[in-house]
Every structure is written in structure tokens, then in C-alpha cells.
Amino acid sequence: MIGRTPRTIRVNTLARVEGEGALYIKMAGERVVDVKLKIYEPPRFFEAFLKGRHFSEAPDITARICGICPIAYQMSAAHAIERALGIRIDPAVRLLRRLFYCGEWIESHTLHVYMLHAPDFLGYQDVIAMARDHRPVVERALRLKKLGNRIVTLLGGREIHPISAAVGGFYKVPTKQQLRELVEDLKWALEDSLETVRWSATFEFPDFEQDYEFVALRHPDEYPFNEGRLISNRGLDVDAAEYEDHFVELHVKHSNALHSMVRGRGSYLVGPLARFNLNFDKLPKVAQEAALQAGLKPPVENPFRSIVVRAVELVFACAEALRAIREYEPPAMPRVEAPNRAGVGQAITEAPRGILYHRYALDEKGLIIAAKIVPPTSQNQKRIEDDLRGYATQLVAWPLEEATWKCEQAIRNYDPCISCATHFLKLTVDRAEAEGV
Amino acid sequence: MRIICCGNPERGDDGVGVLVAKRLRDFGIEAETRTGEALELIEAWSGANDVIVVDAVVTGAPVGAVQRLEGRQVTVPCSLPGSTHGFSVAEAFELARTLGRLPERLRLYGIEGQWFELGTEVSPQVRRAVEEVARQIAAECGLPMGSSFGYPSAPDL
Numbered sequence: 001m002i003g004r005t006p007r008t009i010r011v012n013t014l015a016r017v018e019g020e021g022a023l024y025i026k027m028a029g030e031r032v033v034d035v036k037l038k039i040y041e042p043p044r045f046f047e048a049f050l051k052g053r054h055f056s057e058a059p060d061i062t063a064r065i066c067g068i069c070p071i072a073y074q075m076s077a078a079h080a081i082e083r084a085l086g087i088r089i090d091p092a093v094r095l096l097r098r099l100f101y102c103g104e105w106i107e108s109h110t111l112h113v114y115m116l117h118a119p120d121f122l123g124y125q126d127v128i129a130m131a132r133d134h135r136p137v138v139e140r141a142l143r144l145k146k147l148g149n150r151i152v153t154l155l156g157g158r159e160i161h162p163i164s165a166a167v168g169g170f171y172k173v174p175t176k177q178q179l180r181e182l183v184e185d186l187k188w189a190l191e192d193s194l195e196t197v198r199w200s201a202t203f204e205f206p207d208f209e210q211d212y213e214f215v216a217l218r219h220p221d222e223y224p225f226n227e228g229r230l231i232s233n234r235g236l237d238v239d240a241a242e243y244e245d246h247f248v249e250l251h252v253k254h255s256n257a258l259h260s261m262v263r264g265r266g267s268y269l270v271g272p273l274a275r276f277n278l279n280f281d282k283l284p285k286v287a288q289e290a291a292l293q294a295g296l297k298p299p300v301e302n303p304f305r306s307i308v309v310r311a312v313e314l315v316f317a318c319a320e321a322l323r324a325i326r327e328y329e330p331p332a333m334p335r336v337e338a339p340n341r342a343g344v345g346q347a348i349t350e351a352p353r354g355i356l357y358h359r360y361a362l363d364e365k366g367l368i369i370a371a372k373i374v375p376p377t378s379q380n381q382k383r384i385e386d387d388l389r390g391y392a393t394q395l396v397a398w399p400l401e402e403a404t405w406k407c408e409q410a411i412r413n414y415d416p417c418i419s420c421a422t423h424f425l426k427l428t429v430d431r432a433e434a435e436g437v
Numbered sequence: 438m439r440i441i442c443c444g445n446p447e448r449g450d451d452g453v454g455v456l457v458a459k460r461l462r463d464f465g466i467e468a469e470t471r472t473g474e475a476l477e478l479i480e481a482w483s484g485a486n487d488v489i490v491v492d493a494v495v496t497g498a499p500v501g502a503v504q505r506l507e508g509r510q511v512t513v514p515c516s517l518p519g520s521t522h523g524f525s526v527a528e529a530f531e532l533a534r535t536l537g538r539l540p541e542r543l544r545l546y547g548i549e550g551q552w553f554e555l556g557t558e559v560s561p562q563v564r565r566a567v568e569e570v571a572r573q574i575a576a577e578c579g580l581p582m583g584s585s586f587g588y589p590s591a592p593d594l
Contacts, residue, residue: 049556064445064447067445067472067474068474110476111474111476115475115476126528127528127532128528128531128532128535131532131535131536132535135535135536138532138536139536141476142476142479142480142536145476145477145480146476146480149477149480
């Protein structure tokens, strides 16, 4: 009988999740007794590694935490240190940073929507199987990814581990002509992104909604990338400097990653769903209309629909990149001077997967005394467990193999970037007899 | 010939591709470095007829063992756990095959690794394999690789 027979599934590789970890779900009858998402968190290593280094090295060092979202690390590092030093960047540099982030979002969201997440909804084991039946779709992903990569390469200075971003600006900025060369490709990318929204909206989504605390940046004029107040749908409205007053990281035995929680409340969700729900009014009209036509209206509380929201953010990223290029006038200097001085600075930027918090304390020589990095996947970790706790109860009647697959899919809703750890997520679902628990 | 070396130098043996690229440049051979993410890789070899890919592999072979695989003829029988790849080199081969985007000639030099955690060192056996792979590739490029040809000696990697 379902739920009475003890059964264990072991999956050595959770496909299409970047990084290493393990999932353990224990059920007693129809009751979920325990959920543990175990991941290994590398930024702690970097925090130690940063101590004693000059602040100018922080953007490059932290960029290596993640091969998928190095720009996010560079941006949070640069902004936090600029706040510690009390320097203001040129508006043109600010615009370029937004364009830089557009490139990363296009790359990252394309990778996740098409290669990692869509196969779940279309019933394929992976994108290779999907490509046999949906070749034009995968070709579209290749085009979009390539464009994102072009933007990142142009601004970052090279294909991998971009090096051009600096405290105070960039080591080198592009010419107007270099940016204009992206325009035609961005125009078709915008159309491809709109098609991505329409396509992903046709998928079937499980009937699963949760009562989330969404947390994202909010800026008075823009859909957020690099600055804004940190807000939530439960009344949070704070500056980055107050982040640690309102969020707490707790060590849990089963994971090297710290669990982030809102003080006094609990888990929260960062990433596309949070941004969309808290900033819908700041999306450009083309993205708003695409969302509404796809049946998305905030608040979207079904995490499986995050694939469509990511597609909407692809539309935003293309439209925003076109705006940035249109308005760009090269700055007088690629970067403002960043003198050594003691100070503490915090910054939050919106990585593709959600907010990324950095704090640096510097001494009078500009050397880093202390660093703290809270990546989005660490912040979502407890929320993923809470989703699984709710979702697993819906799966009691499903054969164990399919239930396991669906749990993996629920994890992929978050596009977890455990990637800085290693590779395999071992999944164990243990259905114990009720009496035995 | 296009040579694409994959990996993350911050991640132990996953960095072997980057070390091979450096060594090839010592020989005056152009070599690109990439993360190894599948879509990026397919794009990187786009337009090239003859491609060599270098990456760390995990196949169960002794650490540091070098395998040379013909990408068009074989299904890559290994997992390539360069995690920042997101989507691995093996999957890039298979996806490209499905999409008809494999180069006319494609070889993989796979170096068996063991340590892939962030912040770890390249293991000694893998370091030793760097010179072997670089010299094999240089020979494939038609460079004379005998010790008397005046190429710089291998650095203490």
C-alpha cells in the first residue's frame, strides 16, 4: 500500500541542477516527516580568501565563485566597496553595468529556461532528447545564449571570468559603435524572448501555490539590477546596510550552507518570482504585455510558473539592453579614482537567481579585514525545503519514481546555483512506515 | 584547427584544460579557454572543421590518465564534472550531434581527474599529464616536438 511500504530511492545525479548536494525526504504515510536539502557552500572559502587582499581584487576574485553568474558577484563586490569608500560612479558607468547585467541575465535565463527546465514540462529526460523533436527551439536557445555571451565578453573583456569590471567603473569601456553593433541582434533577441514567453506559457503546471514572502530590490524608476531598497510583500523596506539586521543565517547540521531566514518569520523567496511580483509596474510595457498575455499577473505564487517569469525577464533584459545602448555616451573616465581608506560597505544586486549580498570592511590601506557573501541559492535553500514539504504530500499517490522526478523538478524551479560546489545531487526519498517514525 | 580548453582553474583538477592552454601558448599554438558550458562550447567550435577539446574527465581510469576520443565516432562515455559548466562537455557533444552541429573532425583529450572542489589544488598526476597532452596536440598541429627543437621546457606547474 502506498505510504506503508518503506522504500528508498537513490539518484546519484540530480540532472540539470548546477552543483552538488543531496536531497532527503522522509515520509510517514501521507505525512512528510523530514526534508533536507544538503548543499556545500563555497563562498565561505572566498570570504576567508579575501581577507588581507586589496579591495581592487575583490571583483575578480569573487567572480570566480560562479561560472554562471560572475557578473553578479562582480557587481555586488564593486558596489559594496564603492559604498565603503564613499565614491560615486559616473552615470554612464551605471548604464554600462545595467547592460552588463542584461548580458548575464540573457545567458543565465536562456540556459535555465531552455536547457535545464523546459525538458521537465515537455516530458524529456534532458535537452538532448528534447532537441530531437524540438530542434528550432534549441537553435533559438543557442542564438540567445550567444548574444548574452557577446554582451558579457564586450564589457567583461574576455569570454570567461570577465576582468574588466572594477571598483569605480570599468578598466575599459566600449565605444558607442561597439554597442551599436549589438542592436540588430538584440532586436531579434527581443522577438525570440517574446516567443519564449508564448512557448513556455503553453506548458502544463502543477496546481501548487504557496504563501511566500517575496524579497527583491525595488528602485523608484527601474526594474532592479544594481540598486534599490530591499523590500518584501510583508512590509520589509530596508537599505542594504540593514540587511543583517533583518536576515539571519543559521547553521543546520545537514548542510554546509547556512539557512537564511527573515528574522522572526522564516523562509523567503528571492529570484524571478519575487522580482516580478514586487516590481511588475517597473517592467517595460513590452514585458508587461507579454506577461499578461501569458496569463501572468502578480502575485504569481506557483513556483512552477517561474519558467514563464524567467522568459518575461528575458524580454526585459533585451529591451533594457536596447535602451542602455540607445542612451549610452561614453564616460569621461572609465572609472573614478578609488582611494584607499577605511570603511564598511554593503551592497545587494539582483543575480539571475535572486539577491546577492556582499559586505566588506576595509582598513586604511584598502585591505579587506572582513567579507561576507550571501548568495541567492543559500537564501532560497530553506524555501526550497518548504516547497518540497508541501509538494511531497501531493505526490503520495504517485509511484515513487515519478514522485522523485517531480521533487527534482520542484528544486529546478529555483534554478539553484549550487554550481560553485561540485556536481552531483544525490537524492534519497525514504518512505518509512508511520509506526516506525 | 581550433583548440578549446575547458575548465575552472579555481576548482582543482577541473583547471587542467586551462593549464594545457597555457602550455600550448608556450609552443606558439593558439588555444581558447572556455568554461565548458555546452551552449558556449557549441558556439565556440561553430565554423571550424577541425576541433580539439581538452577537459578533465571522470571515467574510472587512473588519475592523470589521458584519453583521446574521436568525438564524431563515439558517444562520450564519461561524466565531465566541471560543475561551473552547468551543462557538460559530454552533453555538448551529444547535443551538437543531435543538432547537426558537430565539426567535421572533433577530438577530445580527456584527462582523468579526482579533485574538483573549489579551492583545491590540481593533483600531481594531473599536473604531469599537462605536458603529455600539450605535446600530443602540438604534434597534431605539425610541430616537431623533440627535445632539441628549442621549445621552452615545461614549467614547474
